[in-house]
Amino acid sequence: MRNLKRALAVLFVLLLAAVVLFFVLENQQAVALNLLGWSAPAVPVAVPVIAALVVGLAVGPLLGAYGVMRSKRKIRATTRQAVLAEG
Numbered sequence: 630m631r632n633l634k635r636a637l638a639v640l641f642v643l644l645l646a647a648v649v650l651f652f653v654l655e656n657q658q659a660v661a662l663n664l665l666g667w668s669a670p671a672v673p674v675a676v677p678v679i680a681a682l683v684v685g686l687a688v689g690p691l692l693g694a695y696g697v698m699r700s701k702r703k704i705r706a707t708t709r710q711a712v713l714a715e716g
Contacts, residue, residue, distance in 0.1 A: 656675040
């Protein structure tokens with residue numbers, strides 16, 4: 630069973646790599662980004678799109694973890710207040 634899971638994981642990673650490679654090869658047009666007066670050099674469209682994907686993949690879990698920690702802190706504070714009110 631472990632070997633099947635490992636094989637499926639390898640297959641998924643290879644498929645994902647193939648999709649990314651196909652995307653990069655299909656999006657070779659150069660584009661220059663302008664943001665608040667700052668101009669980036671012209672790069673293929675795939676570069677900023679993949680960069681945005683990587684940033685989103687990094688920021689998303691961080692925001693999720695922050696929300697979970699905030700919820701736990703709120704629950705802990707509510708529980709503490711209930712215990713103090715009883716005693």
